[in-house]
Amino acid sequence: MESHLSPPEKKKRVFSLIQPTAMPTLGNYLGALKNWKEMSELNDCIFGVADLHALTVRPEPAVFRRQSLEIFAMLLSIGLDPEKNIVFVQSRVEQHAQLAWILNCYTQFGEASRMTQFKEKAAAHEENVNVGLFAYPVLMAADILLYNSDFVPVGEDQRQHLEITRDIAERFNQLYGRTFTVPEAYIGKVGARIMSLQDPAKKMSKSDLNPKASVSVLDEPEVILKKFKSAVTDSEACVRYAEGKDGINNLMAIYSCCTGRDFPAIEKEFEGRGYGDFKTAVAEAVIEELRPVRESYLSLMKDSGYLAACIDAGCGKARAIAAKTLAKVSKKVGLLV
Ligand code: TRP
Numbered sequence: 370m371e372s373h374l375s376p377p378e379k380k381k382r383v384f385s386l387i388q389p390t391a392m393p394t395l396g397n398y399l400g401a402l403k404n405w406k407e408m409s410e411l412n413d414c415i416f417g418v419a420d421l422h423a424l425t426v427r428p429e430p431a432v433f434r435r436q437s438l439e440i441f442a443m444l445l446s447i448g449l450d451p452e453k454n455i456v457f458v459q460s461r462v463e464q465h466a467q468l469a470w471i472l473n474c475y476t477q478f479g480e481a482s483r484m485t486q487f488k489e490k491a492a493a494h495e496e497n498v499n500v501g502l503f504a505y506p507v508l509m510a511a512d513i514l515l516y517n518s519d520f521v522p523v524g525e526d527q528r529q530h531l532e533i534t535r536d537i538a539e540r541f542n543q544l545y546g547r548t549f550t551v552p553e554a555y556i557g558k559v560g561a562r563i564m565s566l567q568d569p570a571k572k573m574s575k576s577d578l579n580p581k582a583s584v585s586v587l588d589e590p591e592v593i594l595k596k597f598k599s600a601v602t603d604s605e606a607c608v609r610y611a612e613g614k615d616g617i618n619n620l621m622a623i624y625s626c627c628t629g630r631d632f633p634a635i636e637k638e639f640e641g642r643g644y645g646d647f648k649t650a651v652a653e654a655v656i657e658e659l660r661p662v663r664e665s666y667l668s669l670m671k672d673s674g675y676l677a678a679c680i681d682a683g684c685g686k687a688r689a690i691a692a693k694t695l696a697k698v699s700k701k702v703g704l705l706v
Contacts, residue, residue, distance in 0.1 A: 381413065381520055382412070382413050382414075382516060382518050382519045383409075383412045383413065383415070383518065383519065383520045383521075383522065384414070384415045384516050384521055384552075386416070386417050386418065386419035387402075387416075387418060387440060387444070388420075389418050389420055389433065389439070390575070391436070391575040392439065392443070392575065393440075393575070394563075394573050394574070394575050394586070395573065395584040395585075396562075396563035396564075396583065397575070398659070398662070399563050399623065399627075400524070400557055400562060400563055401557065402447045402586075404522060404557055405447065405449065405522065406448045406449060408522065415455040415687065415690075417441075417457040418440050418441050418444070418459060419512070420433070420459055420460045421459050421508060422508060422509070423437075425499060425501040425502045426494070427497060437458065438676065439670070441680060442666055442669045442670055443666060445665070445679065446662050447662055448661075448662075448665075451679050451683055455690075456679065457680070457684045459512065462684055463688075464695040465508065466508075466511075468514065468691075468694070469507055469508040469511040472510055472514075472541075475541055475544075480536070481503060481506065481507065484505075484530070484533065486530070487505065487506075490502055506529075506530045506533050507533075507537070509530050510530075510533065510534040510537045510538070514534065514537075514550075514552070514694070515690070515694045515695065516687075516694070517550040518552045519550060520554075521555060523556065524556070525556055528554055531552065531553075534552060538550070538552070539551055545701040545702070548701060549694075564619040565577060565579075565582040565583065566583070566601065566619070567579050567582040567599075567601055568582065569615035569616045581599055584597075584655065586659055587663050589663075590656045590660070593655055593656050593659070594652045594653075597620075597649070597651055598652070600616060602620070602648075606643055606644060608621070608635065608636060608640075608642070608644070610636070617644075620648065620651050621635050623651055624650065624651045627651075627657070627658040
């Protein structure tokens, strides 16, 4: 992360969105959100809720509305400062949908058809393969390009969408002269990939049917302790990072993310101690890591007026930037502006 922290006089623009589905897990938090917070301290950051993308799976309206608000509150709760950064909601900044339409006309059917995520989602949900799902990466390109973003922190699964964004930007620049900043994906380190506590070969997921497999950022301390106590390990009874010790490796990664200690230091700390001790220590580190997030979230959710004002202000700031880019693009392609 350090390498991308820029000096204040030449801040980099960092942009990313998160979909408003279920509450983030500890995995989402350590793998993404915690890095967003760290990046926000030295970069010019814009983060938000990708509600238009979530619409591709036709969520139940009341649940969807609530989840969008909850995820927005969560972005503030992880410590993003809405005064210093922009935190906003995608659908409330109309330029996203507008630029997406324009960019649809500069994206080939063939290249969009090659997107792995589209093919996978289409195969998994044959009953609703809508055009929005197909155009999903183009909307993502619009999100990113509206803000002249330099870096886009995303998970590995979004790498191809960043590639198509770069292709679209370069193509447009070639045709109409330099218009868009060509963004770079910023993929977190593999170490931050947190696995299921019950099946450490699988990624920790909010949709896991086994409630003991994942920890939510909002879980109460006692619940967190219980889940770690029942985490799957191995029979060696030695805290060390090694192949074949997926459960312990995962707990070590979690402990490392929460305490900043590296693996050798952790091995030393738990030398000659059993897994019981180690699990309790990991649970306590996680509890302390998540405590301020949960407390801030609970108090924010009680203040709907403040939350609404933050959304208005964030969207206002986002719109001011987005409108400039859209006007420039509209003019270049020959729309009447
Ligand atoms: N598709 C992204 C995801 O599921 C979310 C997203 C939408 C996004 N627009 C974006 C991420 C723009 C980065 C930049 O994770």
